[in-house]
Amino acid sequence: MAQFSRRGVVKGVAGLAGAATFGFPQIWIKNSGLARAAGGEIKVGVLYSLTGTTAIIETSLNQATLMAIEEINAAGGVNGRKLVPVVEDPASDPATFAEKARKLVIGEKCVSVFGSYTSASRKAVLPIFERYHNLYWYPTLYEGRECSMNVIYTGAVPNQQQRDFVPWLVKNFGKRFYLIGSNYIYPKEENNVCKILLQKLGGEVVGEEYVPLGHSEFSSVIEKFKNTKPNVIFSTVVGDSVVALHRQYKAAGLDPAKMPMASLTTSEEEVRAMGGEFALGHFTSAPYFMSYESPENAKFVAAIQSKYGKNAVTNFVSEPAYFQVHLFAQAAAKLAGSDLTPPTIREAAWGQEYKAPEGLVKIDGQNSHTYLWPKIGEAQMNGQFKIIEQSKEWVEPDPYWAYPGQVCTPKGMVEKKA
Amino acid sequence: MTDIFNQVFSGLSIASILLLISLGLAIIYGTVGVINLAHGEFVMLGAYAVWFLEDHFGLGLFPCIVLAFFAVGTLGWVVERLIIRRLYGRVLDTILATWGLGVILQQAIRLSAGAELRYVQMPPGLSAAVHFAGVDVSAYRLFVLALTAILLAVTYVLIFRTRFGMRLRGVVQNPEIARCFGVNTSQIYAMTFAYGAGLAGIAGALVSPLKSVSPDMGTGYVVDAFMVVVVGGVQSLLGTVASAGIIGELSGGLAYLSNDTIAKAIVFLGVVVLIRFRPQGLFALRVRRG
CATH class of the missing domain: 3.40.50.2300 (Response regulator)
Structure with missing residues (x-):
């Protein structure tokens, strides 16, 4: 417990007064409070x-x-x-x-x-x-x-990770997508973008589901995969849940060649934790892979x-x-x-x-x-990704891609386009 | 039809894991009367024991399960001797002490083994699915189901068919009288606590290939385990089994009809309503007090 001593209080008040005296003028000099590199x-x-x-x-x-x-x-x-x-x-x-x-x-x-x-x-x-x-x-x-x-x-941002990825998935595996993510803002925004892209390509969302963060019991989810038979499982599950999902997917007898998981969040780190045999044949889209x-x-x-x-x-x-x-x-x-x-x-x-x-x-x-330069990687036994597609040009970032009429300007504001 | 079978199996599989992680807690809570908040960390230690033995000594999962039981059981015994037995009859203090113990164990693992997710191998023979009654079911989940049934049988025999079990039941009914008959109650408590901890160790070992291994994995399990024990009624083995079955099938079914987030919320709500009207749980016997 801190105790108030008279001396302590006096010191404190003096300190405040000092701060006020020396602090005040800054208000009058424009930008003097700004951090500025000094010396060498x-x-x-x-x-x-x-x-x-x-x-x-x-x-x-x-x-x-x-x-x-x-x-x-x-x-x-x-x-x-x-x-x-x-x-x-x-x-x-x-x-x-x-x-x-x-x-x-x-x-x-x-x-x-x-x-x-x-x-x-x-x-x-x-x-x-x-x-x-x-x-x-x-x-x-x-x-x-x-x-x-x-x-x-x-x-x-979503448009960079998905612009090439979703069409590639549709072309190679089919139009029926199951969207599975962890229950927070990131997966929901990514899925908004995915749904718009799918709509343009004539694709179909056969299921959309969010599991609690840290969730590790995927039997019901896998049951739904089996029943809806999507061509692609579009995953934005994060953290330990990624490991549990991949393991239970394989244990339930599902086959990545027919129903691959396409992820925006599975990196070398998660693949190492789940083991290459569980990641094998699934895909991730990202601008960078270690390989x-x-x-x-x-x-x-x-x-x-x-x-x-x-x-x-x-x-x-x-x-x-x-x-x-x-x-x-x-x-x-x-x-x-x-x-x-x-x-x-x-x-x-x-x-x-x-x-x-x-x-x-x-x-x-x-x-x-x-x-950035989006790439599509296929997970390998050794925990690395094999890069099978990469963008031919850099991709422009558009943080408001899914929100027509909203743009980000240098003033930091979001304006309605006329 | 296959849908229904699939769903029942999936619920059963959830139930078996729930039962596995709550069995040890039910025994400790029901007989020793201690609310062990470090139970999730015992589960976590079981999983890390497997990772350690596999990674450093190349052991397979089956010997690891046995070793995890003894390793975590021994730790449970030490914990009972050093901490728990000084706190009998002081429910709030044991809650605080075991919670603190859980924090310490979690940090100890984080500092020694590291905070990253750890890889535990699924036995190659069990990593695929088997065709069973017209549907594909996971061989590993069947294995977990079978092993849970065996552990349940072993626990039943231990409590109802051995001298140790008879003394244990005597101590639960009335520790003073049991002591008068020459039962070493202190030893019974220590052994029971160790057994419960050992079961948690096995649970951790068994879930590690199916889920993920990380220092904070226990937090979720302890909540599930308490839910099962509270619904089943303390100190009732039958109650724990029934409750794990009900909660497993219910969360599986609800998750199938809606999603896992909603299912979790509804199950929690159901448990709250249930304990409002039946605080002793579905199948209540006597609890040791004081």
Whole structure:
């Protein structure tokens, strides 16, 4: 129990008075509260959970980010100035995310923060970045339908993952889709997009179902697969449920050659946990797979494995976490040293291109999302994906693809088109 | 017709897993009178025991099941000696203590084995489906069903047909009188707690190839297990079996008619209504108090 002593209270009041005295003038000087890089260093925040439920995947994001920062510094930094990462551990908890973000933005005055895996944690920090005009770089594929002036999105949105995937599935397997997802916003938004695409292709949704997060008993769901006999099971189930679903699918005698699962969320990580024999023959669409062959990816995988051990893996979230730091450095390099603030970095980032492991990517100057290279992978026994299709061109991000009449503009607003 | 058979089997399969994870809890709750909130973590430890033995020693699932029983059972015995027996008669304190124990076990696994999902192999002979009465059913689920029936029979014999079981029933009815007749009640409690924990270990070992293995997997199981025990009535083996059957078929059927989210909500609602009007559960006998 804290006790009030007279001295403590006096100190506190004096402290408040001091803060007021020194704090006040800032109101009058425009933008003086803005984070600004000073001296020979550029401070950036790194906000990925190192503990808690999503620690495994977020640790890989933290590592990819720090590795990119090291590469940039080894190559001479940004116009001779070193990037200094300030690492915080938000412990997989949205409230802690908000608290740590406040520390990075207000206390450390970082000019940008790289962070978040879940949408919940991004939503939790958003008000802080908006209030203090700072900039958040978010690497995860997500459901879209967000447009913030204070976020650069480098992960895929639904139109990028599905534009080629759904037609390919229809062509190769058939028009009858069963949509199965975990019960939260991401699967529902993805399925909205899927339904629109299917409608255009003359496809049919024979079932749409959402299971509770963490669900592991799929006998009833599998029963429905058997009865409705879809051509494709379109899955946006996440986390441990993915493992349970794949195992019970095979144990029930279903055959991926006739009724494959097509997922937007099953990565090398889940395949390793379920075992290759249960993933074999199912498909995932993502802009990046560890097995993708390009000089940039060979370099990226080798660098991760030499730094974090030969068993370290890369995945479709750690790759954007890596290349977005390089995009940040390119944007910052365009600016004069005295002008390095989050809003100027954001403007400089628009149109930036970088040769990422997945291919040449670009930040869109309208919606601050990223042009990416969707690929279709087929899961293999060894836990890797064999890439069987890839987009011939980069795909434009459209976070409001499923919502005609709504667009994301640089002002961060959603407007009705005339 | 095959639809109905399929559905009944699927419900039965859910029921067998429910029974498997609640059997140990029912025994501990019913005889020792302890509400063991760490039960889910005992299940989790069973699953990790299999992963560890498979990964490090290359053992198959069947020896792992036996070893998981003894490993988690031994841990249960230690827990009873160190913590639980100091708290008999203090229901709220045991709830708090076992909950804390659950948190500790979960974090210990997270720190030692890591937080990632773990891979446990399904025995190759059981990973396919078998054709049975006109439908395809999972061989592994049949195996779980059979093993659950065997464990149930073993438990029945242990409680109703052995000297240990007779002493156990005596202690449950009246610990003071049992003590007067020379029954070592403290030992009975310790052995019962260990047996219940061991059953949880087997449950964890059996679900690990079918579901996923992660440090927080126990959280869901403990809720299911309590639901079964509360509906069945404490200390009634028959009640636990009936209740697992009812809840399994009901959630399977409702999930088939609507979806799993709705099914879960309706089953919970049903349980709440039931315990409002029949707090002692469907089949109630006596509970040890104090």
